């Protein structure tokens with residue numbers, strides 16, 4: 675049995691930090707179509723709970739990997755990793771595929787977002803109360819100084835380390851929501 679492990683926001687685009695913009699909806703539609711085909715082929719799906727939602731609720735301000743680490747996301751990520759590893763041990767899949775989200779501070783596999791400043795509290799308050807279109811504008815200001823950098827997000831850092839320590843093999847790819855075909859690198 676093949677097991678595909680992926681972030682909850684592919685299932686529910688509304689849960690991303692800012693909400694469901696056009697690109698989140700586009701990715702969700704494509705993923706839903708791909709999944710419908712894979713279900714016919716004895717592929718199982720494990721969408722894991724969103725660690726950022728568990729820590730910060732919704733909507734959340736844009737935050738970097740470093741900011742989330744400072745606010746305690748590591749502990750939540752460990753609980754999610756424990757859940758995923760236990761499912762793997764019980765289901766004993768013959769093949770495991772991990773899907774990451776490019777740029778995510780938490781769920782990136784190859785490229786995450788770094789940034790070392792503090793949140794601008796007054797701006798965050800406005801952002802949290804604002805409608806989606808205004809959140810999109812405020813996001814730019816809140817994300818100033820963030821940089822994309824090679825490296826994993828907090829959750830996949832822990833999960834991949836754990837799987838490697840247990841000798842569990844897997845393949846992985848990353849969804850880039852900015853791409854027209856975000857699943858083109860998929861090896862599913």
Ligand code: SF4
Nearest residue numbers: 681683690724780781
């Ligand atoms: S933390 Fe992971 S599951 Fe949550 S919105 Fe970001 S990429 Fe998706």
